[in-house]
Amino acid sequence: xxxxxxxAYGATLVKVGATHPDIVVLDADLSKSTKTNEFQKAYPDRFxxxxxAEQNLISVGAGLAAAGKKPFVSSFAMFATGxxxxxxxxxxxxxxxxxxxxxxxxxxxxxxxxxxxxxxEDIACMRVLPNMTVVVPADAKETEAVITWAADYVGPAYVxxxxxxxxxxxxxxxxxxxxxxxxxxxxKDATIIACGALVGSxxxxxxxLAKEGIDVRVINMASIKPIDKVAIAQAAKDTGAIVxxxxxxxxxxxxxxxxxxxxxxxxxxxxxxxxxxxFGESGTPKELLAKYGLSAEAIGQAVKKVIARK
Numbered sequence: 040x041x042x043x044x045x046x047a048y049g050a051t052l053v054k055v056g057a058t059h060p061d062i063v064v065l066d067a068d069l070s071k072s073t074k075t076n077e078f079q080k081a082y083p084d085r086f087x088x089x090x091x092a093e094q095n096l097i098s099v100g101a102g103l104a105a106a107g108k109k110p111f112v113s114s115f116a117m118f119a120t121g122x123x124x125x126x127x128x129x130x131x132x133x134x135x136x137x138x139x140x141x142x143x144x145x146x147x148x149x150x151x152x153x154x155x156x157x158x159x160e161d162i163a164c165m166r167v168l169p170n171m172t173v174v175v176p177a178d179a180k181e182t183e184a185v186i187t188w189a190a191d192y193v194g195p196a197y198v199x200x201x202x203x204x205x206x207x208x209x210x211x212x213x214x215x216x217x218x219x220x221x222x223x224x225x226x227k228d229a230t231i232i233a234c235g236a237l238v239g240s241x242x243x244x245x246x247x248l249a250k251e252g253i254d255v256r257v258i259n260m261a262s263i264k265p266i267d268k269v270a271i272a273q274a275a276k277d278t279g280a281i282v283x284x285x286x287x288x289x290x291x292x293x294x295x296x297x298x299x300x301x302x303x304x305x306x307x308x309x310x311x312x313x314x315x316x317x318f319g320e321s322g323t324p325k326e327l328l329a330k331y332g333l334s335a336e337a338i339g340q341a342v343k344k345v346i347a348r349k
Contacts, residue, residue: 043202055186067118096123139198177239219267226255229342
């Protein structure tokens with residue numbers, strides 16, 4: 040098990056801060072948890088804690104962007120996207136301001152904090168907004184690549200980060216490009232398209248299935264918006280069956296985005312692994328992934344089911 044993506048976020052902020060003096064970082068009284076306190080230690084004059092006021096957090100970030108700064112604003116995903124949705128929409132996306140919303144503690148792997156803090160709707164909320172780029176890094180190495188890209192990108196972006204440690208899946212030399220996916224394993228019988236914490240589980244599922252003679256392609260779809268339509272259509276054509284995997288509601292997330300492409304280009308049987316229109320509960324990440332059907336075993340069963348429908 041590797042580092043949590045939030046930890047890689049904090050470390051990478053310090054790195055890009057050294058080469059980008061116009062970067063400023065804002066937090067909402069959660070800097071120890073979001074790991075922006077690392078930036079605060081390195082560049083105290085470029086860090087601002089607005090307190091428990093997420094709507095103000097986004098608005099201040101928008102103001103700083105309008106003044107020529109590059110703000111990275113952070114809070115828990117539940118609050119950065121839920122409580123401050125109007126400000127994200129009207130103060131950041133509508134004027135297309137250069138604000139990077141890097142929200143941690145997303146998904147059900149928040150664990151013991153329970154349903155109120157387990158944001159399972161944030162991808163849907165953010166990808167529906169015009170001008171917004173939506174990215175879900177799979178591991179620490181990909182997070183570093185995404186934040187490095189974000190430091191140079193001009194425009195609104197939402198980066199979804201997690202609390203718990205995740206498997207390392209990204210190869211050395213990886214460079215993030217919005218709208219491009221990363222194929223981690225080839226296969227002919229079906230394709231698993233995953234993002235975030237479930238990329239590691241997707242690889243594990245493919246390895247289990249390989250022992251049963253089932254050959255599965257695995258794609259890391261970190262860029263949810265823009266999405267890699269070419270890779271999705273090609274996977275549908277080559278393998279004839281697709282399973283998506285995410286720790287997010289199946290409504291409006293990665294699975295919905297992939298389904299939109301599949302139905303418009305190359306219709307094939309699909310299964311969507313994710314929370315089934317329900318809230319979470321308190322428990323360890325491992326327990327919750329198992330209970331809500333987000334484990335490698337559940338992904339594997341979905342692959343068998345979708346292959347049977349080909």
